[in-house]
Amino acid sequence: MNLIESYRLHARALLILGLPLIGSHLAQILIGVTDALMLGWYDIAALAAVTLGHSVYFVFFIVGSGFAFAVLPMVASAVAEGDTAQVRRVTRMGLWLSGLYGVLVLPPLIWSEPLMLALGQEPETAALAQQYLQIASFGVIPALLVMVLKNYLAALERTQAVLWITVSAAVLNAALNYVLIFGRLGFPEMGLAGAAIASVLIQLASLLLLMAHIARVTPEHALFQRLWRRDGEAFARVFRLGWPIGLTNLAESGLFSASALMMGWLGAQTLAAHGIALQLASMTFVVHLGLSQAATVRVGYAAGRKDGPGLRQGAKVAVAMSALFAGVTILIYLTLPEVLVGLFVDPADPQRPAILAIGVTLLAVAALFQLVDGAQVVSLGLLRGLHDTRVPMIYAAISYWGVGIPSSYAMGFVIGWGGVGVWLGLVVGLALAAGLLLTRFWRQARHRYQPADLALQ
Secondary structure: OHHHHHHHHHHHHHHHHHHHHHHHHHHHHHHHHHHHHHHHHHHHHHHHHHHHHHHHHHHHHHOOOOOHHHHHHHHHHHHHHHOOOHHHHHHHHHHHHHHHHHHHHHHHHOHHHHHHHEEEEHHHHHHHHHHHHHHHHHHHHHHHHHHHHHHHHHOOOOOOOHHHHHHHHHHHHHHHHHHHOOOOOOOOOOOHHHHHHHHHHHHHHHHHHHHHHHHHHHHHHOOOOOOOOOOOHHHHHHHHHHHHHHHHHHHHHHHHHHHHHHHHHHHHHHHHHHHHHHHHHHHHHHHHHHHHHHHHHHHHHHOOOOOOOHHHHHHHHHHHHHHHHHHHHHHHHHHHHHHHHHOOOOOOOHHHHHHHHHHHHHHHHHOOHHHHHHHHHHHHHHHOOOOOOHHHHHHHHHHHHHHHHHHHHHHHOOOOHHHHHHHHHHHHHHHHHHHHHHHHHHHHHOOOOOOOOOOHH
């Protein structure tokens, strides 16, 4: 087989696995976008509050999702080795760890207003954000369990069901939001509370649908039989691989959450515009995330086969596909910013011109970090396929907290560039992370690949 044909096959395999994952992530993001769209049309104060509240929620959620992301390469490795028992063990303990974590983070989510006030948020926005979280926080446990089951199915290359269940959830969320936020079909008008209730119901429905599907299509794994039985060894293995992933996620999501807090210091209009631009950026980011997860599985399989050349070729294809999509995204952001931002604000709202002006500028800056944001998340996926999570965690902490957040503060407030400066700081942190992570992966793939032992620590 010639090199071009090999690259073509790698691209085809990545797309077959990655496209349903991208679609499911996009549908998941659309749930948040729907909340932002409808609340933006309902009330700008509610939009600012849900932007702040979701930023706090997401920090807690993304840390806990580290255990779900650990399940992906571990199940992929077990499948490559034909070890059905190991597939069951690590997935169950991923569910255990995610559920326990969810219980622990409920109190700080429910009583989050003091934290937001201590971080300098406007009292009215902080109070509304806590009202949202006092309901929405009860969705964190089912949401984390859903993440585990999605990664389990992805490792088995059964991603079609993940796609359609998530799409169904997005459609149902839009309908519930319309009914509960605005008070339709005989329901009272609940505004922010309605959006929170819809979010919790959607997470519960998604969990039940995934459990039913898994019980039907993979009965040989018997995931939900004797689920209460503790497996100390598998628990420890998932924990060891998962906690660095969780902290890596925290470093990255903390960068964006810190930016939301800084935008809150600049006022509700700036925070609302930030929320809009971030929702749009999140919709394009999920393409890179889907490619990253597909790359994790493909690298895990190549490692299991002791296929060093195939591992490197697949990695090149994943990075190239991410860069190509980033180029398309940059073009869209730079040519259609008013149209995209304007979707989120009622044309009759008197604050619309100010929010449009801020949002269009932020979207131009978002175009700058598309390439590096995609590169860093794909690199993380490649490294996770090699079970390499601890050094990437350190790189992420340095890039995002040591460089990115100080850069955002310096450019936003010391230099005085405001919201644009805050977002330029994001670019700096993401660019450094992308460079460090890509360099580490290629060093591992080219110089430290050992056919007899791929467990790179």
